[in-house]
Amino acid sequence: MIIRQMQHSDLEQVLQIYRQGLETKIATFETIVPTKGDWHASHHKTLRFVAETNGQIIAWIALSQVSNRKVYCGVGEISIYISELARGKGIGTAFMNKMIQKSEEAGYWTLQSSISSKNQASLALHLKVGFRVVGTREKIAKRDGEWQDTIIMERRSRVVF
Numbered sequence: 789m790i791i792r793q794m795q796h797s798d799l800e801q802v803l804q805i806y807r808q809g810l811e812t813k814i815a816t817f818e819t820i821v822p823t824k825g826d827w828h829a830s831h832h833k834t835l836r837f838v839a840e841t842n843g844q845i846i847a848w849i850a851l852s853q854v855s856n857r858k859v860y861c862g863v864g865e866i867s868i869y870i871s872e873l874a875r876g877k878g879i880g881t882a883f884m885n886k887m888i889q890k891s892e893e894a895g896y897w898t899l900q901s902s903i904s905s906k907n908q909a910s911l912a913l914h915l916k917v918g919f920r921v922v923g924t925r926e927k928i929a930k931r932d933g934e935w936q937d938t939i940i941m942e943r944r945s946r947v948v949f
Contacts, residue, residue: 789839789840789841789846789879789882790839790840790841791837791838791839791840791882791883791886792837792838792840793834793836793837793838794836794837794838794848794850796828798838798845798848799824799827799828800824801838801844801845802827802838802845802848802869803821803822803824803827805845805846805847805848805869805870805871806821806822806827806869807821808869808871808872809869813931813932814904814906814907815869815904815907815910816904817904817929817931817936819931830852831850831851831852831867832850832851832852832853832864834894835850835851835864835887835890835891835894836848836849836850836851837849837850837883837886837887837890839870839874839879839882839883841874845871846870846871846873846874846879847868847869847870847871847874847879847880847883848868848869849866849867849868849869849883849884849886849887850866850867851864851865851866851867851887851891851896851899852864852865852867853865854900861895862895862896862897862898862948863896863897863898863899863900864891864896864898864899864900865899865900865901865902866884866887866899866900866901868880868883868884868887868910868913875909876909880909880910880913881913881916881917884913884914884916884917885917887899888917888918888943888945891945892945892947892948895948896945896948897944897945897948897949898942898943898944898945899919899942899943899945900922900940900941900942900943901914901919901940901941901942902925902938902939902940902941903938903939903941904936904937904938904939905924905936905937905938905939906936911939911941914941914943915941917943918943919941919942919943920941920942920943921939921940921941922940922941922942923939923940924937924938924939924940925937925938925940
């Protein structure tokens, strides 16, 4: 497996993995896959990576800016999706560590995630790489007629001040 910079040509496979996440109903509350253009526009232009094995993308991670306000320029939100066949094999940890390193090099001082309270694997992954629970947003979204909670997690850089 290699972790490399995401290319525009990877977006088809990236969105296929996102669709798999949608189908779990715990990876995101979204119900439709975005267009390539919408996905591209909503994520950082360089802080996006894929894991590839045998020419097949098996996971992706990307950062989104949380605000256009200058005072929040060092705060980013992480999205991480791993294909069904690659889950539970340590890819998430390698990805998160790569994003932490590269985001700090780019000047980010805080990374955050909003995770479904039902997504125990993602919650455990974030804790493993140094995130802490900030709080719970109760009944923040409604999916399939059921209210959903999210756990807000963040990781403060130890090198960017």
